[in-house]
Amino acid sequence: xxxxxxxxxxxxxxxxxxxxxxxSLTYETPLQLLIATRLSAQCTDARxxxxxxxxxxxxxxxxxxxxxxxxxxxxxxxxxxLFKTKSKDIVEMCRKLRDDFGGEVPGTIExxxxxxxxxxxxxxxxxxxIFGKPAVVVDTHCIRITTRLGLHTLTDQKKIExxxxxxxxxxxxxxxxxxxxxxxxxxxxxxxxxCASCCMNSFCKTGVKELKNGH
Numbered sequence: 001x002x003x004x005x006x007x008x009x010x011x012x013x014x015x016x017x018x019x020x021x022x023x024s025l026t027y028e029t030p031l032q033l034l035i036a037t038r039l040s041a042q043c044t045d046a047r048x049x050x051x052x053x054x055x056x057x058x059x060x061x062x063x064x065x066x067x068x069x070x071x072x073x074x075x076x077x078x079x080x081x082l083f084k085t086k087s088k089d090i091v092e093m094c095r096k097l098r099d100d101f102g103g104e105v106p107g108t109i110e111x112x113x114x115x116x117x118x119x120x121x122x123x124x125x126x127x128x129x130i131f132g133k134p135a136v137v138v139d140t141h142c143i144r145i146t147t148r149l150g151l152h153t154l155t156d157q158k159k160i161e162x163x164x165x166x167x168x169x170x171x172x173x174x175x176x177x178x179x180x181x182x183x184x185x186x187x188x189x190x191x192x193x194x195c196a197s198c199c200m201n202s203f204c205k206t207g208v209k210e211l212k213n214g215h
Contacts, residue, residue: 003151006203007167010149013199014179021175021182023129025049030105030130031097032056034115035065035090037122043080051077062103065094089117107131120158128174136161136168137177141184148188150205 024045027033032052039048055076059065065073073087080086093115097103105126106112112123121137128135138157146152152163168176187194201207
């Protein structure tokens with residue numbers, strides 16, 4: 001199979017396995033998703049979802065965050081780790097949104113990545129989930145599983161994003177990345193992938209090899 005055929009087979013298999021593909025972060029507005037995604041760095045989505053209700057109740061708007069001091073935001077997100085850096089990024093991000101974007105979350109990768117603390121992974125998530133654009137969110141699950149599938153041998157996130165955009169149907173790419181997260185947690189884990197029970201083991205480069213070796 002070519003890489004493009006493997007990618008399309010993976011899209012189909014994961015869609016059948018996880019029909020309800022959606023972001024596991026809880027949010028109601030574009031701003032809330034933007035902030036929750038920043039908080040999720042080196043932190044579980046479950047932990048972020050425990051923290052954000054009180055945070056968003058205290059700071060409901062861009063202006064509320066922009067007018068806050070870093071030390072006002074920090075106590076609400078302390079359990080997410082790296083809370084000093086994250087609180088500074090969130091406040092500075094909202095100040096830039098207020099000053100440069102009229103208080104609205106922008107809808108392009110180029111604009112989003114000008115915001116403090118926002119990289120391509122976050123920008124792609126916002127473009128895909130909020131604006132419905134084709135997006136490839138390259139997180140640890142995406143890197144691990146697409147490497148095991150044999151779609152690439154890359155380590156640089158931007159290069160992986162570019163490679164996957166060439167292989168995935170644009171209309172499927174965003175949901176595919178959400179499904180990779182679900183599959184990475186349940187089956188294709190970092191330490192011990194359950195290849196025998198994987199829905200992609202008939203065409204996954206790693207799965208075929210593992211099953212051939214009797215694992």
